[in-house]
Structure formats: C-alpha cells, structure tokens
Amino acid sequence: EAQVTQNPRYLITVTGKKLTVTCSQNMNHEYMSWYRQDPGLGLRQIYYSMNVEVTDKGDVPEGYKVSRKEKRNFPLILESPSPNQTSLYFCASRRYRASNEQFFGPGTRLTVL
C-alpha cells in the first residue's frame, strides 16, 4: 500500500529536549515536505526537499532542521523545542516537484511543555 508514515503520532516533551519526528514514504517520490497546522493558520510549509541531499526552507523554518540522506526518509529535527512549536505536523511527498497530487502522512501531534 502506497503511504507516508510518521512517527511518533503523539509526543509530549519539555522545552529544550531535542527530538526527531521521522517520515518515510514507499512510493519512490523525489519531493518531500513538512507542514505544521495551527488553529486559524491552516497548513504552513516548514521545509521541503526536491531530492536526496537537496533541502530548502519553506515559510516557517525557524527552530527546525531536516535531512534527506535517503530518498524515502525525511526526518524533522527540533534541536531545542519551545512551547510555540506545539502543533500538528504533517509530512508529505509527491513524485516530482511538478506532480499534481501530494500525499500526506497521518500527522504528529506535538506538545512542548
């Protein structure tokens, strides 16, 4: 089954404790991205990657890092989480940057205390 998976689905952590949210897709997609969804703000792009070792900032990259060492994986790293990063995070992938359809993962609800 074609899918985008994220782990963990739910995470409660404390300020300053480094964490990583993993994202994996099994569709051999080149393009992957991370979004956060906040009430009243919709989906905002954090980072994206057009291929292995190619990443770039989205609209709200501050406080986040990503890496793309393999095509299937695109982890999101919060080196020193803060309460304003409490949010619902979605990973997404599409075949190429020019592809029509983007597939989203199920989401990771992060709470930073």
Next chain:
Amino acid sequence: DQQVKQNSPSLSVQEGRISILNCDYTNSMFDYFLWYKKYPAEGPTFLISISSIKDKNEDGRFTVFLNKSAKHLSLHIVPSQPGDSAVYFCAASEGGSQGNLIFGKGTKLSVKP
C-alpha cells in the same frame, strides 16, 4: 499576510444539496490551485486541481471554478453527502504545479442527513 484566504471557517449543508466552498487569493502570480480534504486524525488528501489556463474543472460530484480577475476560486459539491463532512483546504502555487503550495486556513463542512 495570508496569500490564500478561506473566510468561512465552517459551513453546514443538508444532504443532497449543493456545498459551495470559497477561496480568495492575493498573489496574482499564483497559477495553479488545488483543493484538499481532511478528516479528523488523518492527513489531507488531494481532491481536485485547476490551472490558471482553465476556468472550470470537473471530477464527478466535485467541480472547481476559477475567476482570475476576481482572484477567487470555489469548490462545488453536488449532491453533498454525509461522508463529505470534513475540513477542506484550498491551496495555490506559482510556477504551475512545480511551486510550493500555500494553504488557506480551511473550511469545516458539515453535511447533515
């Protein structure tokens, strides 16, 4: 400043009637528009798209209309079904389908039996 605006946070419609979800945008460089549907506890799923060279695109019960002069697009669902109850996100990009997607805040549609 929101470049993609969905001014109605919610909409309630009777089963069998038409649902009309609206979206406005401010960036005249946007030339590709999409609608995504999101159920609770799931990631958004692609619904339908339209490029700026068209003013209408139809897929079954779903039709998207684009009015470039008004910088406005709408999604029509006819007839509406209870299973259509979800949050609908409008998204736009520039550079055709190659651009990064900018999402609106979403509109929660409730279809009542």
